[in-house]
Amino acid sequence: MSDTLLDVRHLSRRFDVSAPWLNRKLEGLDKTYVNAVKDVSFTVAKGQTFALVGESGSGKSTIARLIVGLLEPTEGEIVFDGTSLARGLKGAEARRLRRRFQMIFQDPLASLNPRWRVTDIIAEPLRVFERSMNDRARHLRVGELLTLVGLSPEDGLKFPHQFSGGQRQRIAIARALAANPEFIVCDEPTSALDVSVQAQILNLMKDLQDEFGLTYVFISHNLQVVRHMATEIGVLYLGRLAEVGEAEALFATPQHPYTRMLLDAVPDIEMTGRRRKKVEGEIPSPIDPPPGCPFHPRCPFANARCRSEVPGLTRRGPQAAACHAVEEGRI
Amino acid sequence: MTMTNPTPGNPAPAAKPIVPPKPQGRLKAALDSDIFYSWRRSPVTIVATVVALALILMAILAPWIAPHNPFDPASLNLMDGFTPPMTENQFTGNSYALGTDNQGRDMLSSIMYGSRISLFVGAMATAFAITLGVSLGLVAGYNGGMIDGIIMRIADIQLSFPGILIALLIFGIARGVIPANQQESMAIWVLIIAIGLSNWAQFARTVRGATMVERQKDYVSAARIMGVHPFLILLRHVLPNVLGPVLVIGTIGLALAIIEEATLSFLGVGVPPTQPSLGTLIRIGQQFLFSGEWWILLFPALTLILLALSVNLLGDWLRDALNPKLR
Numbered sequence: 001m002s003d004t005l006l007d008v009r010h011l012s013r014r015f016d017v018s019a020p021w022l023n024r025k026l027e028g029l030d031k032t033y034v035n036a037v038k039d040v041s042f043t044v045a046k047g048q049t050f051a052l053v054g055e056s057g058s059g060k061s062t063i064a065r066l067i068v069g070l071l072e073p074t075e076g077e078i079v080f081d082g083t084s085l086a087r088g089l090k091g092a093e094a095r096r097l098r099r100r101f102q103m104i105f106q107d108p109l110a111s112l113n114p115r116w117r118v119t120d121i122i123a124e125p126l127r128v129f130e131r132s133m134n135d136r137a138r139h140l141r142v143g144e145l146l147t148l149v150g151l152s153p154e155d156g157l158k159f160p161h162q163f164s165g166g167q168r169q170r171i172a173i174a175r176a177l178a179a180n181p182e183f184i185v186c187d188e189p190t191s192a193l194d195v196s197v198q199a200q201i202l203n204l205m206k207d208l209q210d211e212f213g214l215t216y217v218f219i220s221h222n223l224q225v226v227r228h229m230a231t232e233i234g235v236l237y238l239g240r241l242a243e244v245g246e247a248e249a250l251f252a253t254p255q256h257p258y259t260r261m262l263l264d265a266v267p268d269i270e271m272t273g274r275r276r277k278k279v280e281g282e283i284p285s286p287i288d289p290p291p292g293c294p295f296h297p298r299c300p301f302a303n304a305r306c307r308s309e310v311p312g313l314t315r316r317g318p319q320a321a322a323c324h325a326v327e328e329g330r331i
Numbered sequence: 332m333t334m335t336n337p338t339p340g341n342p343a344p345a346a347k348p349i350v351p352p353k354p355q356g357r358l359k360a361a362l363d364s365d366i367f368y369s370w371r372r373s374p375v376t377i378v379a380t381v382v383a384l385a386l387i388l389m390a391i392l393a394p395w396i397a398p399h400n401p402f403d404p405a406s407l408n409l410m411d412g413f414t415p416p417m418t419e420n421q422f423t424g425n426s427y428a429l430g431t432d433n434q435g436r437d438m439l440s441s442i443m444y445g446s447r448i449s450l451f452v453g454a455m456a457t458a459f460a461i462t463l464g465v466s467l468g469l470v471a472g473y474n475g476g477m478i479d480g481i482i483m484r485i486a487d488i489q490l491s492f493p494g495i496l497i498a499l500l501i502f503g504i505a506r507g508v509i510p511a512n513q514q515e516s517m518a519i520w521v522l523i524i525a526i527g528l529s530n531w532a533q534f535a536r537t538v539r540g541a542t543m544v545e546r547q548k549d550y551v552s553a554a555r556i557m558g559v560h561p562f563l564i565l566l567r568h569v570l571p572n573v574l575g576p577v578l579v580i581g582t583i584g585l586a587l588a589i590i591e592e593a594t595l596s597f598l599g600v601g602v603p604p605t606q607p608s609l610g611t612l613i614r615i616g617q618q619f620l621f622s623g624e625w626w627i628l629l630f631p632a633l634t635l636i637l638l639a640l641s642v643n644l645l646g647d648w649l650r651d652a653l654n655p656k657l658r
Contacts, residue, residue, distance in 0.1 A: 095558055105552070113571075124553075124554065
């Protein structure tokens with residue numbers, strides 16, 4: 001493994017979802033919180049793709065927003081290339097760090113300002129980070145970026161609504177690449193696209209990764225997509241990591257019962273005829289999470305210990321799972 | 332969409348003109364637009380546009396096209412007083428299209444100069460209300476929390492009073508604060524501020540709501556990740572996306588501001604009598620209504636109605652044309 005670029009340590013984020021103050025006082029309610037992310041740790045090596053998978057409500061997007069600084073962690077810290085992105089990063093240092101990471105969003109129409117021409121959208125990072133650049137150089141760079149993502153420089157004159165979904169996502173990618181970042185957080189970049197276009201965008205992202213040595217944190221609920229992209233995978237369940245490991249190992253020998261359940265649900269082309277277990281139940285409400293292992297209400301292997309004690313990640317071979325049953329060798 | 336999508340791994344060879352050409356044909360684009368189409372399809376709107384433009388042009392060009400200067404005492408002849416419209420004066424033999432008032436001023440010229448002042452006050456007051464309301468709405472919507480609470484509660488309190496009361500209050504305060512010798516020259520600006528301050532709240536409310544929607548969108552997040560200053564995010568990203576509704580209520584607000592100015596002037600607290608607006612003319616005219624000189628009241632009142640109505644109709648049309656749900 002090469003150098004670590006991103007080190008996420010014991011990251012937690014709690015949201016206040018209490019009723020308004022007056023209602024609380026009148027109805028005698030307490031403050032309520034949601035633990036969207038709870039004690040998540042992982043590292044991402046340079047040039048690799050770390051994928052986070054999980055159902056809706058498992059905290060994937062919250063982690064993405066925490067990494068890029070749109071949200072502040074309640075606990076824990078995020079270390080980017082040796083520098084802690086702790087609260088209160090300001091001034092020139094913040095600018096130097098910020099230009100090294102970027103984010104690609106799920107809905108490309110919402111992530112592009114509808115009133116801006118594509119040229120201005122892509123040039124925005126250049127205006128922020130390359131202040132000495134003149135207009136002509138910026139125009140040239142925008143044309144270069146548009147070509148790089150498979151559009152033509154003339155497209156810069158159009159507005160985002162004049163493009164198809166896949167083309168919009170290409171524009172978003174061009175913007176992300178404009179200031180030569182090293183690290184890109186991709187929050188479900190293909191979920192809003194047609195299947196045929198998904199593959200194009202994923203291939204484009206892979207090519208760009210090879211060309212520029214990019215590091216991705218790739219968030220998705222689609223295991224096929226993840227299998228295509230990831231070198232390492234973290235499976236999230238209710239804000240906690242259920243299992244982390246190298247992609248191939250995790251797909252070949254899933255350990256955590258939740259990972260097994262997810263993989264069982266993936267259709268495969270070979271039609272191996274293996275017996276599948278249906279995905280059962282639903283993710284519990286994070287406002288009132290079950291005690292002990294968060295997965296125990298849906299887990300076929302749960303016992304008394306699972307219902308009372310939160311399991312920690314224990315490493316076995318190329319992957320680590322947070323499961324008492326795996327740890328005890330029951331499964 | 333006639334675009335080709337080259338395979339990602341093998342991007343299209345770089346096209347020659349890397350620098351994109353400048354956009355062209357703005358006028359043609361405007362004539363082709365949906366908005367112009369909906370304008371053409373609405374006869375009421377076309378009439379309203381023509382009437383509003385005619386009145387506005389008449390007001391702006393008053394010093395050059397008015398037959399008389401009603402503010403030049405030297406040109407006035409008291410013998411011309413109370414001349415009915417289109418009739419020769421029994422003493423001087425002069426004839427005026429819309430008659431004259433008690434001082435012998437030509438009503439047509441008075442109305443032209445009066446609408447000039449009414450429109451100026453209305454437009455400036457609306458511009459002031461929009462600037463204030465949009466700024467406060469953006470700040471409140473973007474920041475939320477305490478700041479939002481304070482700004483919007485002030486707006487709520489203000490909206491619970493009639494606008495005219497607030498304008499009267501501000502006018503009264505200004506009269507106490509400004510020294511007597513400057514009151515006449517400052518009166519028009521006090522009026523503008525008073526009307527503006529009584530109208531900002533609805534702009535703030537609208538913009539705040541739209542801002543709260545826009546700030547959740549990912550293009551704002553993208554700018555925040557780059558570390559763009561919140562002021563620039565508001566100015567360059569959020570503002571252009573919340574201006575649509577502002578345009579609509581701004582147009583209707585202009586009509587309201589003109590009426591509010593007329594009301595204040597009618598009550599005698601508006602512009603000084605040396606600069607009569609439409610409201611002042613109506614106030615003067617109503618003194619002579621029962622003695623039979625109807626034209627001194629009727630023509631300024633008709634002009635005010637036409638002005639307010641045409642601007643209002645334009646606002647209504649804009650609201651429909653810009654509202655995607657009604658298309």
